[in-house]
Amino acid sequence: GENVEQHPSTLSVQEGDSAVIKCTYSDSASNYFPWYKQELGKGPQLIIDIRSNVGEKKDQRIAVTLNKTAKHFSLHITETQPEDSAVYFCAASRGRASYDKVIFGPGTSLSVIP
């Protein structure tokens, strides 16, 4: 079946450094790629998303890049802060498809060390 791989599974960075999380998807028809942040005791929260007609999207310290040819997309967090510590999930879907077609990655636990 379709799947989304996510690396690394855990990531520790010093405060102020950058963090990069990479995902690979298998369904070539995927065209919508959201990223979620899940803090301890909370549900996932959408932090940024990208569609297949765009190669890069940025929102303040967060950016996402997409390489449709290689079926890779990545989350970049610059100038990390302790409040960035959380589990991050990538996902891939066919856009207008229903939520059963959303495939989530296994998650990356990010720790930002003050």
Place this chain on the structure above:
Amino acid sequence: KAGVTQTPRYLIKTRGQQVTLSCSPISGHRSVSWYQQTPGQGLQFLFEYFSETQRNKGNFPGRFSGRQFSNSRSEMNVSTLELGDSALYLCASSLLLGADTEAFFGQGTRLTVV
């Protein structure tokens, strides 16, 4: 604007019992999706409701069921609980049907089956 509310936050049940979880979506949102989150399997889609109709169902046994009311509130039920049903159950609401519509997650219900 109130977020997605899930009740209860925590539940402890015995094997063989049944349980009902509740989700109140953001006001005006008509789509509600349910997910099971476990350390081993990650986020797995359970079902999606829109306008009181189940639109999609994930690959879970018939012990898992749900419904949506006319006010968009949704409930999910798990009968004949098994130890493996222990998980965080997340509900997400969105304004429209479709995976590329931003989904807002609740904090989840942590179910422990003993």
